[in-house]
Amino acid sequence: MTIRCGYTTALRDGYAFPMALAAIVVVSLIIGVAAVQVQRGMESYARQEEDFDRNVLAISADQTFLYHALTSPMASRGVEIGGLSATDRLIGRTVADPESVTLLRANGEPRLYAGDMVVRYLDQQSFFNAAVLGIEGRDARMTALGIPEIRQAALGAALADYQDDDDLRRPGGAERAAYADPDMPPNRPLISPLEICQVAGWAREDICTDHNRLLLLTMNRGTRQINARLAGMPMLRLLTGTVEDAEEAAQDYRDGFLVDFAGIDWPELDPMTDILSAPTSATGQFAVIVHDRPARHAWISVYTLTPESVRAPFSLAYRYRIGGEYVRDVLGMTADESIQPLPEAGR
Numbered sequence: 001m002t003i004r005c006g007y008t009t010a011l012r013d014g015y016a017f018p019m020a021l022a023a024i025v026v027v028s029l030i031i032g033v034a035a036v037q038v039q040r041g042m043e044s045y046a047r048q049e050e051d052f053d054r055n056v057l058a059i060s061a062d063q064t065f066l067y068h069a070l071t072s073p074m075a076s077r078g079v080e081i082g083g084l085s086a087t088d089r090l091i092g093r094t095v096a097d098p099e100s101v102t103l104l105r106a107n108g109e110p111r112l113y114a115g116d117m118v119v120r121y122l123d124q125q126s127f128f129n130a131a132v133l134g135i136e137g138r139d140a141r142m143t144a145l146g147i148p149e150i151r152q153a154a155l156g157a158a159l160a161d162y163q164d165d166d167d168l169r170r171p172g173g174a175e176r177a178a179y180a181d182p183d184m185p186p187n188r189p190l191i192s193p194l195e196i197c198q199v200a201g202w203a204r205e206d207i208c209t210d211h212n213r214l215l216l217l218t219m220n221r222g223t224r225q226i227n228a229r230l231a232g233m234p235m236l237r238l239l240t241g242t243v244e245d246a247e248e249a250a251q252d253y254r255d256g257f258l259v260d261f262a263g264i265d266w267p268e269l270d271p272m273t274d275i276l277s278a279p280t281s282a283t284g285q286f287a288v289i290v291h292d293r294p295a296r297h298a299w300i301s302v303y304t305l306t307p308e309s310v311r312a313p314f315s316l317a318y319r320y321r322i323g324g325e326y327v328r329d330v331l332g333m334t335a336d337e338s339i340q341p342l343p344e345a346g347r
Helices: 016-071 086-090 140-144 149-163 193-198 211-217 233-240 243-255 325-331
Strands: 078-081 102-105 111-113 117-123 285-292 298-305 314-322
Touching: 016 078, 016 111, 016 117, 016 285, 016 298, 016 314, 078 117, 140 149, 193 211, 211 233, 211 314, 211 325, 233 243, 233 325, 243 325, 285 325
Parallel strands: none
Antiparallel strands: 078 102, 111 117, 117 285, 285 298, 298 314
16 A cells, blocks of 8 residues: 655646746736836936926026116116116216117016027016005906905905004904914015915905916005006906907007007006006016917016115015916917027126
């Protein structure tokens, strides 16, 4: 008699092949998923690299404009590259060669930088002053921004309460009880236009649903009056209703056929409330907008001239990346559209 110890393992016919096939399929899936992840990672890296290059180019364009603003005289309509500076006048030069002067208009006229980026220079008078909207009650600027007249006085009072240095609530305004945050309101001036949407009641208004549009239309500035001759496409698009009408109005202002907002049916934006609010020539507070031609990628920087500072002749108030439909609508340009170049620094 034979005694067999241990275990005997038998493979059934036709069972080993499906197991091997399943293993191959699993390995193939793992390899496929890994390949997709690697491809996505490479694409993400490429996008990040492209985005970095765009950002560097945008900053370079921005700084090139600042160089011209620092080294060239600021005239009534903008920066005159090649014009007479204060130093030129001190040494006796009184006339500049007109053919050597390049005017960078303060109304957002496009200039091409490095063949890829569009640079626009906009004076503060092409923006509504965000800090004073509605503070005096009904306000044509708020009407232009789409805020109903019935809401303007209350919103203006809340904005004033947000910025003043006391805890006394104005009629219709908002002090600490109106905010969930115990540190609100801060009782200081607005830092950027976007802060207006933190004021009680403002977040419900249409102007706060698109921060990109808000940044193109408002600014924290020293005066409240806007200047039709320095109005850019964002403001003219808002007031005329269409890009086509805005472009026509911009050309008419450039040619001198229009001189005020009454020419585009907004006479209520023209009256002066005081001598400090009168429209003036280009000033020391302005915005620089840099974008690619279709305006899918865009940045806005707001600067204030600080001549008392040797190290920092310009003070940056804020810089934001912007985008969206309104930005593309008012800033976008076609590939074949002719654009004059931004002169290089040092020329």
